[in-house]
Amino acid sequence: MTPMRTLATAGRVLLQIRSDPRTIALLLVVPSLLIGLVAWIFDETDVFASIGPAMLALFPFIVMFLVTSISTLRERRSGTLERLLSMPLGRGDFILGYTLAFGLLAIVQTAVAVGYATLVCGLTIDGSLWLLFIVAIADALLGTALGLLASAFARTEFQVVQFMPVFVFPQILLGGIFLPRPQLPDVLEVIGDWLPLSHAIDALDAVSTGDEDDAFIWLRVLFIVCWIVGAVIVGSLTLRRRTP
Amino acid sequence: MMNNAIVARGLRVRRGRSTVIDGLDLEVPRGAIIGLLGPSGSGKTTLMRAVVGVQIIAGGSVMVLDRKAGSAPLRRRVGYMTQAASIYEDLSVRANLRYFARVQGAPPADVDRVLERTDLVGQADRLARTLSGGQANRVSLAAAMLGSPELLVLDEPTVGLDPVLRADLWEIFRRLADDGTTLLVSSHVMDEATRCDRLLLMREGAIIADTTPDELLRSTGTASAEEAFLRIIERDSAGPGSRTRTKPARHLLSRRGGRR
Numbered sequence: 001m002t003p004m005r006t007l008a009t010a011g012r013v014l015l016q017i018r019s020d021p022r023t024i025a026l027l028l029v030v031p032s033l034l035i036g037l038v039a040w041i042f043d044e045t046d047v048f049a050s051i052g053p054a055m056l057a058l059f060p061f062i063v064m065f066l067v068t069s070i071s072t073l074r075e076r077r078s079g080t081l082e083r084l085l086s087m088p089l090g091r092g093d094f095i096l097g098y099t100l101a102f103g104l105l106a107i108v109q110t111a112v113a114v115g116y117a118t119l120v121c122g123l124t125i126d127g128s129l130w131l132l133f134i135v136a137i138a139d140a141l142l143g144t145a146l147g148l149l150a151s152a153f154a155r156t157e158f159q160v161v162q163f164m165p166v167f168v169f170p171q172i173l174l175g176g177i178f179l180p181r182p183q184l185p186d187v188l189e190v191i192g193d194w195l196p197l198s199h200a201i202d203a204l205d206a207v208s209t210g211d212e213d214d215a216f217i218w219l220r221v222l223f224i225v226c227w228i229v230g231a232v233i234v235g236s237l238t239l240r241r242r243t244p
Numbered sequence: 245m246m247n248n249a250i251v252a253r254g255l256r257v258r259r260g261r262s263t264v265i266d267g268l269d270l271e272v273p274r275g276a277i278i279g280l281l282g283p284s285g286s287g288k289t290t291l292m293r294a295v296v297g298v299q300i301i302a303g304g305s306v307m308v309l310d311r312k313a314g315s316a317p318l319r320r321r322v323g324y325m326t327q328a329a330s331i332y333e334d335l336s337v338r339a340n341l342r343y344f345a346r347v348q349g350a351p352p353a354d355v356d357r358v359l360e361r362t363d364l365v366g367q368a369d370r371l372a373r374t375l376s377g378g379q380a381n382r383v384s385l386a387a388a389m390l391g392s393p394e395l396l397v398l399d400e401p402t403v404g405l406d407p408v409l410r411a412d413l414w415e416i417f418r419r420l421a422d423d424g425t426t427l428l429v430s431s432h433v434m435d436e437a438t439r440c441d442r443l444l445l446m447r448e449g450a451i452i453a454d455t456t457p458d459e460l461l462r463s464t465g466t467a468s469a470e471e472a473f474l475r476i477i478e479r480d481s482a483g484p485g486s487r488t489r490t491k492p493a494r495h496l497l498s499r500r501g502g503r504r
Contacts (some may be wrong), residue, residue, distance in 0.1 A: 008346035012335070019334045019371065079330030083387070086296050088319040089347045241314065242300045244259060 001090035009089070009097025013071070014104070027067070027109055031059035032116035039121035052123040053204035054177045056113055056132070060106045060140035061197060062168055068102055068147030069160045076151065081239070091239045095232055099144050106140025107133065126210030131217050135203045138224045142196050145231035152238030171197035196227040249274040249395050249426040250295055254304035257290050257449075264290050265449040267304070272428065272442070274394075277421045279440030280430040281473070287449040288430040289327060292397050295428065296324045309394060320349060323388035327399040329380040333373040337364055337383050340372055341390065350391035358386040361416060378409045385413070389420070396420065398429045402436065414439045437469035445473060452480045 017023060035055050042048040075081040084094065110133060117123040125132060146167050154160040174184065174192035181192045192198050203220035206212040250272035257265040265287050272278050280288050293299035294306050297314015306313035309321055331340045341355045359365050362382040367375060372383060381401060388396055398417075402410045414436070417427050421441070429440070437443050438457045445453040445460075453460065453476050457469070464472040 005347055008343055012332070012339070012343040015339055016332060016334045078333075079326045079328050080332060082298055082326060083324065083330045083344075084347060086298050086314075086319060086322070086324045087344070087347050088316070088349060093347075242298055244300050 001092040001096075005089055005093040006096045006100065009093055010100035010104075013098055013101035016071075017101070017105070023067075027063060027105060028112050031055075031063070031109060031113040034059070035113060035117050036121060039117075039123070048121065048123065049208075050205075051177055052117055052121070053125075053208040054175070054201045056110070056117060056136060057139050057197065057200040057204045058172065059113060060110055060136050061143040061200070062164070063109065064102050064106055064140045064143030065147040065150070065168060066161075066164060067105075068098060068144045069151040069154070069163065070147075070157060072098065072148055072151040073154055073157060073160050082243075085239065085241045091236045094239060095148060095236050098148065099141055099232070102144045103137060103141055106137050110136040110140070123208070125208050127207035127217075128214075131214065132204065132207045135200055135207065135217065135221060135224075138221050138228070139197075139200045141228050142200070142224055142231070145228045145235060148235040149231050149238070152235065168197075171195045174198065175201045177201065196224045199223045247273055248307075249309060250428065251307045252291075252294070252304065255291075255294060255301060255306055256303035257287075257294060257299060258302040259290070263302070263449070265294075268449070268451060270444070270451060270454075272426070272444075274426050275421065275424050276441035277417055277427045277429060277439070278442045278444060279437055280428060280444045280446060281434060281437055281469075282430075282432065282446035284432055286446045288432075288446055289399055290449075291446065292324075292399050292428065292430060296322060296397050298324075320391060321394045323390070323393035323396045325384050325388040325396070325398045325401055327403070329377075329384040331372050331380060331383050331387065334371065336369050336371055337375070338368045340383060341386055344387040345390045348391040354390050354392075358389045361389060361419075362386040363412065378405045381405070382413070385416070392423075393425070395426045395428070398427060400430050400432070402431060402433065410436075434468070434470040434473055445476060447477060447480070452476055 035052070038055055039048045039052065072081075075084075085091075114129070114132065114136070118125060150163040150167055151160060154163060174181070174188055174195055175198040176192065181189050181198065184192060199220040203217045206217050206220075248271050250270060252268055252270040255265055255268040255270070256263060268291070280291065282288055290299060294301055295308060295313055297306075297308070297318065308318055311318050332343075335343070338355065338359070341358060342352070345352060345355050359368055362385055364379065364382055364386060367379055372380060375383065385398065385401055388398065402413050405413070417429060418439075421427055437460065440457060443453065443455050443457060443460055444451050445455075455463070460469065460472045461467070464475040466472040466475055
């Protein structure tokens, strides 16, 4: 693994995305539109104030999951991955390259979404904005890492898209958006407590209300990072130089 | 030993429950164009993948440039062109090559050299997606040439090309070989046999002939490589101690692309 090859890979991934302006537009605009829609739905109530922060956790996660799983699947299917692994590219170069590129995208995406949610939809963030960014980026990287993992189990684009409900929906359902986790049946509460998205939602809630201290948020971020590291390790095991 | 680019001993490859290659022995000299010919499905791609070191093998050994196939130092010294043009469709030709050059650790100037060699200078700024099949193939070849590897493994580089382009490519191969590169080139077009220095005829996962183009025609008393190949298969299946499982010759003439 070398920094030069990692950076070259990140640069290449960004260059590929740049040649597809429609995808960039969708990446940047869609989360804001959906957040706007949710805010509008709950216009007459104060629900948005409590679920708005969770929305900010969802979009980077879902979008990065999809983008990563599909682009790595494309690499596996087009033969470019086989070519790269027959060259002096470390598996870590490949994964970190993707993580860097999509991490950068996630920062821009989050900036747009947060700006829209606070300035246009009237969401108030009482805690520190930069902590909010850190949580959102950790979230996006989590999506990237899980997407990489999912692509290893999919043979086709259809399958990869089907993996999204498998990896993502349970986390949304058990994360405490629909019903606070303490009110869930015991088994589901325990499962929910171990899922990374739950912690992202908790952290963003804490940032927006400003009720908890920074240590609470950093602990949540650490938990997400552990998941990222785990997923990256398992994901890199699925990048085999030798295949049947 | 030092004069051989590739040495395989008792190579066995299994795919699923069936054994695709069973006990293959092979010696390939350096600095020549070696043609790997055989019908699609005969195991050419599998053998080439074993040489590059991306194939899981069930037994035996493959040594490339005196090292175990696929070992880390070889990743700079061996160039591999897969059957499908494995390049990024959403990047320009130059961006593709620039990226592969950085991965290969080749100097940036190498990109211009391979562009020129493969006659792609005019297409350098076009998106790979907009290229014709033959041009995309040449980008894939150019990528394999980056860093001037000592061994180039090219899987059916001329498949689907018109005769003019095919002749162009063989000229490129010849120039590379003149510079000392060893080329292992697979094809199922028997006419291409005559352009190689050495020939390996492959069928059902086994090398049934290891020869030169002249020797092939002389020993079989035929006028074309295609006939010679048929003659060898007849001999191979009739000869004493030969493998008994044979398939009809129409299998040999199938023009379908290989696996993957």
